[in-house]
Amino acid sequence: MKEVIVRSISGALYILIVIFSMFTSRAWFMALFFILGIIVMREFLRLVHLTSYLAFGLLAAAMYFLSYNIFEQNAVLLYLILSSFVCLFLFKDMLWTSKIPMFEKKKYITTIFYIISGFVFLTLIPFSEGVFMPKIIVGVFILIWSNDTFAYLIGKSFGKHKLLERISPKKTIEGFFGGMSGALLAGFIIFKTMGIYSLPIWLTMALIASIFGTIGDLVQSKFKRQAGVKDSGIIMPGHGGLYDRLDSIIYASPFIYAFLEIVQYVS
Template sequence: MKTRAITGIVFVIVLVGSFLLGPWVFSLFFALIALLSLNEFYGIVDSNSEKISTNRVVGIAAGAGLFGGAILFQMHVITSSVLLALIPLITLLFWTELFRKTGNPFGNIAFTFLGIIYAVVPFVFFYLLGFIDGSYDYQYPLGFLILLWASDTGAYLAGRSLGKTKLFERHSPKKTWEGSFGGLLISLLAAFILSRYFVGLETWEWMITSVIIVVFGTYGDLTESMLKRSYGIKDSGNILPGHGGFLDRFDGLLLSAPLVYLFLMWVV
């Protein structure tokens, strides 16, 4: 418990610091987290499947190209047309598989692509929240994480004290409907408080953002649990002592970040 607490405190300090130290630190920090998450996904699949061998090097290179392209575009270093240069990275996955001596080449390609879609694309959308009004503003992505943390904390506390009705026992036996509603209430309260300090959105906009995060963050959590149960593992990694891996810490972000981005694009 002590190790878990220390790791959590240090990680939150580093995380918040990445927002406050400006756009480049924010960009590079979350690009690194996205690629480490992708590496975890490939590690899970490769270590626990006899028939699949992902093309980790090319996959990470493609993920880095995708995130790097988003960074350079937002920093006005390149134009949108230059992003078309990423297309060869996609074809690279196919022709490199021709030279690999594996028994399931299209399975390898499929899981390599899936890793990018599952672990990198959501972080790209989360990253874009920082530039959603045209210039860097940390309040949107930081607010997102605050609401996500509030939801997780509320769900944990309500689930422990009131939880009786299982939410999706087959994939996550500890999650309950009572815990989910508790997470929603705490997240809505956090959204109301945020609206008093983070003035980029109206109160109702923060509230809707909170609902999206709670609903689809829960789906993201369940999806990552399904991934781990599929391969019989407890944690996605061990890079964060007491907390597992980055996929474990950001599972609620993976399905909710793209939808929050779309909603804020509409209202902002």
């Protein structure tokens, strides 16, 4: 009971901070997520045993030139393609190898095309229509939160069949589909209340958030198992590190952004 209360309080504070930044200005939004990116980067570098000040410079440069003040749209597209491939390779290695090779030998690749790209595309999502629309990213966060919450509740109450026990013993197939149902329900509610995008778009984003968010959580779990740690940090009581809290949306953001770009192109 005490753990649930601590998790609820720290989670609520995190949500309030994020939503506040989203409804101020794009500059404040970018500033907050740059700070979050620095914290996550620090936790990730410690996890993969890499000491690098260059990584923080690359984070700043990527978020400025590829998100806040885009110098070339084709560069963003190329970065999206490369990041998507790296994330899919991480998924492949998570399933079929005992250790993720990129985790051991290609640390800068995962840093640039997984962690940094996660924040770049996360901050591009509310700008996919050409103007800053914070409601979009709020909706995406709600989809991720709903998936995580329903997966936890359904899995804890009804979970009997393990999803990937060797990577995450507590995740169950029932929890996965429960989380997906929660995300779809959230997508329907968002459609009814926010007045942006059609219902099929929100439901598709809910599926992307659920599937790729779960993969992102599993990839991070694999990293932590290889590193021999339980949490990536202790910055959030009851949640571990900030990377523990943002792992789902970091992994899913390139795929959500790609989907929104396709929707915009088709429309």
